Amino acid sequence: MSAQDIPHLQEQLARLAAQDVDVVRVIYPDLIGVDRARDVLVDHLPAACEHGLAFCRAVYHTSPQGDVVPVAGGLDAGLPDIAVRPDLDTIRPLPWEPGVAWCLGEVIDPATGEPVPESPRDLLRAVLDRCGEQGLTPVAGPELEYFLCEPDPAAPTGWRRYAEAPGNVYTAGRRGDPDGHLLRTLRHLRDLGLNVSMGNHEFSSGQFEINLTHSAALDAADRTFLFKSAIKELARVEGRLATFMAKPFNDEGGSGFHVHLSCVSGDGERNCFDDPSAPYGLSATARHAVAGVLAHAPALAALANPTVNSYKRFGPDTLAPWLIDWGLDNRSAMLRIPPERGAGTRFEVRLGDASANPYLLLAGTVAAALLGVRAGQEPPPPLEGYGYDTARAAVLPMTLADALDAFEADGELTDLLGKGFTTSYLAYKRNEIERFHRHVTDWEFTEYAYHL
DSSP states (O other): OGGHHHHHHHHHHHHHTTTTOOOOEEEEETSOOOOHHHHHHHGGGHHHHHOOOEGGGGGBOOTTTTTTTOOTSSSSTTOEEEEEEEEEGEEETTTSSTTEEEEEEEEEEETBBBTTTTTTHHHHHHHHHHHHHTTEEEEEEEEEEEEEEEEEETTTEEEEEOOOOOTTTTSSSTTTOOOOHHHHHHHHHHTOOOOOOEEEEEESSEEEEEEOOOOOOOHHHHHHHHHHHHHHHHHHTTTTEOOOOOOTTTSSSOOBBBEEEEEEEEEEEEETOOTTTGGHHHHHHHHHHHHHHTTHHHHHHHSSSOSGGGGGGGTTSSOSSSOOOOOESOOOEEEEEOOOOOGGEEEEEOOOTTTTHHOOOOOOHHHHHHHHHTTOOOOOBBBSSOOOOOTTTTTOOHHHHHHHHHHHOHHHHHHOOHHHHHHHHHHHHHHOOOHHHSSSOHHHHHHTTTTT
């Protein structure tokens, strides 16, 4: 911590004291977007800022079940440390936990003083820096869905969908939310300062969507990461489970993670996607960006649909995009151009599911768009009518293994994202597939055990 940082730290300490905060929870995302954290007593915050908090680097390589995956830089290197320093500009008190504030952590390799390749926040920063070289500042508006579940000892998983009832599509109030979960959650998120705007009961029983306002891409990713962490924490307070799993139930659809993306000029004065005189009202920059996302969509699926389960959300009649196409205000397309123009000109990438790490999804999407801008690519004609026609558009990868192969083969995209990240991500995710194929599922027992 440099001398010029001390006044800022003292200012933050005074603000925390005025808010009766005595614990700062320093959190950061691992490779799959799960929050890792440590609670720091405020008296020890200056030391944490100066020296950093030591975590094992292999936390980036740890599976949801607690297995350490053999990714380079972890087990093979003797489980070295990373250092996590509080980002004081991100401190925000937790409305549901008096005396505690959240604070994002900045991750560095103490041996080099540089970011580690697996750090999702730093990966997005690096991609945004490349956009800045083109005079572009990406702006993102995230939309996520999730399922809320209640304990049910009789259910095979131990959980059932909250407020099970058909037909409560795009509703608000106690009809589809008898306990007022959505209102309570919206108010907490507002008080947390995440700039949420609205929410509703989604298509399926127990499914909700809450929208975040648009902002600069890094801020949007930060708020989305905190949003997902907050939703899960608030559900635990209620004695429930909130899951952003892509498709948690066989008899219902999945949960999406759509991203509205635009770019403004370096001075922030102009939407670079808007051009009233151009085809569709889209500037050459916008059309090139659309073409880039379409061209790199097979590889992008590995980041936007990052789990074995993700690909069970795809297929005919699912309303999830599984073909590579784009359309003008067409929700059956993978990439949709909403009707607004002027300052609101943007495209909506509908590929992602809610399990995606927001930093990686945004980094990959922005990188693909940037590659299209650099190459001056033009997209094919937009989709007309209802999509999902394989005679008119190519099919996305339909398994995680195929998506990872497409990601590895896309040298342009992986070069932009970096070899260190790419190698780590592929190793981690291919281990996930190996573990899945070794696991005997309930379906297999039901299908085979009695007759075979």
